[in-house]
Amino acid sequence: MLFNSLDFAIFLPIVFVLYWFVTNKNLKLQNLLIVVASYVFYGWWDWRFLSLILFSTIVDYTVGRKLRTTEDQSKRKILLWTSILVNLGFLGFFKYYNFFLDNFIAAFSFFGKEITVNSLNIILPVGISFYTFQTLSYTIDVYKRKLEPTKDFIAFSAFVSFFPQLVAGPIERATHLLPQFYKKRTFDYAKAVDGMRQILWGLFKKVVIADNCAEFANQIFNNSADMNGSTLVLGAIFFTFQIYGDFSGYSDIAIGTSRLFGFDLMQNFNFPYFSRDIAEFWRRWHISLSTWFRDYLYIPLGGSRGGTWMKVRNTFIIFIVSGFWHGANWTFIVWGALNAIYFLPLLLTNNNRNNLETVAQGRYLPGIKEFSLMVLTFGLTVFAWIFFRAENIGHAMAYISEIFSSSLFEIPNFAQKGDALTVLKLICLFILIEWIGREGQYAIEKIGLKWNRIMRHLMYYSIILLIIWFGGNEQQFIYFQF
8 A cells, every 4th residue: 555545545544543532542452453454554465465474473473482481592592593584584585586596597607507497476575674674673682682572462563564664664673663562652633743744745755756756767767778978867866866755755654654643763864865975874864774784783793893804894794785685686786885885985084973963053054065075975876876776787887888978968858858847946946945954853844833824834735736736646665666
């Protein structure tokens, strides 16, 4: 079920009414309603894959209970690895089986050995990369004794399947989200209104920015062989704002929807395109995944505590694994490796934590140095996104080669240039609003709160009109495929 669909527009009010007016006096019934609603939400796409979520839930709940009563360290490790292998086994099969099979065949062909193995027509379950990591965080934290295992199967099931963030995050830690299912929740009008504002801004990002950018990004990338360099630069910029508007828009809607039901989810994007270096970018982009890899992979590997070799090794591991998490394609691995190359000079010179505060905090405009660093970081990010969007490595290299040719200085030439200009104007408006609201959790969190009621509502209605006017081309969220 898509957030920007009529189905969800009907589904959400029904669940909201049942939650606050029917089950509000019984916490267990509220949690059970969340489980049922979440399974309906997910099953709307394909009910067959509900069995995966249920099985994963049962395995990790059982492992957690066993870890509580088992003191023998070798048995505890067996239990931990049972959870890891089950969860990553599902993820590996559905997401990476054909990738490894194809590369296995290619490797033998390279040495002159032809083998024939049939690939499988595997459908990737939506959100499997997200809820798999979420359940793993529970098992690992229980194993490390950072979290007391739950006795409440319904609360745990609600944690695993919580519909607002089930299929595209944020990837919540059990230490943060699970305890919220134990506490009685009362309706908070101010929190609900704030949630509605965040949903509105998320829909604007998705419908007005991402979906319209997608039209031209797809047109240019899919026909890149016929495009000149300047047009390809535009295509990369369109995709840059498409993926940000799409993914951060989903996160905003997920967080806002959660607030309607009395839950707080972690911030997943913190205005990453205003970053002044790549290290800052990765502290602000897909925060829930970046911190997950930091805490459960990078730090256990030794983090930055060792010598230069260990720092280099761990940096490449974390970024390449992050790239591979996004998809079974060498383009994602190269994208991850490229970001590691961007990041390493900052790490090795101890400059990776220079920009911890919001850019131009308390000021209207950035300084010349800040602006220059933002432009440089944005340019490096746009370049890396080319690999992320390309069909394969050859496509990416051909795309980049044409950009760095004399055709870069030609006038962009592609269909519907007039409409593309309109989208570029919308992007400029979007950047302006994001800049004004960059010190909040989301762009319009505080904008207009001190205005009179008429002006404030005029702003909200203007955003709604933009969503209606530019909305019409409903597209699936990009991260559903990851």
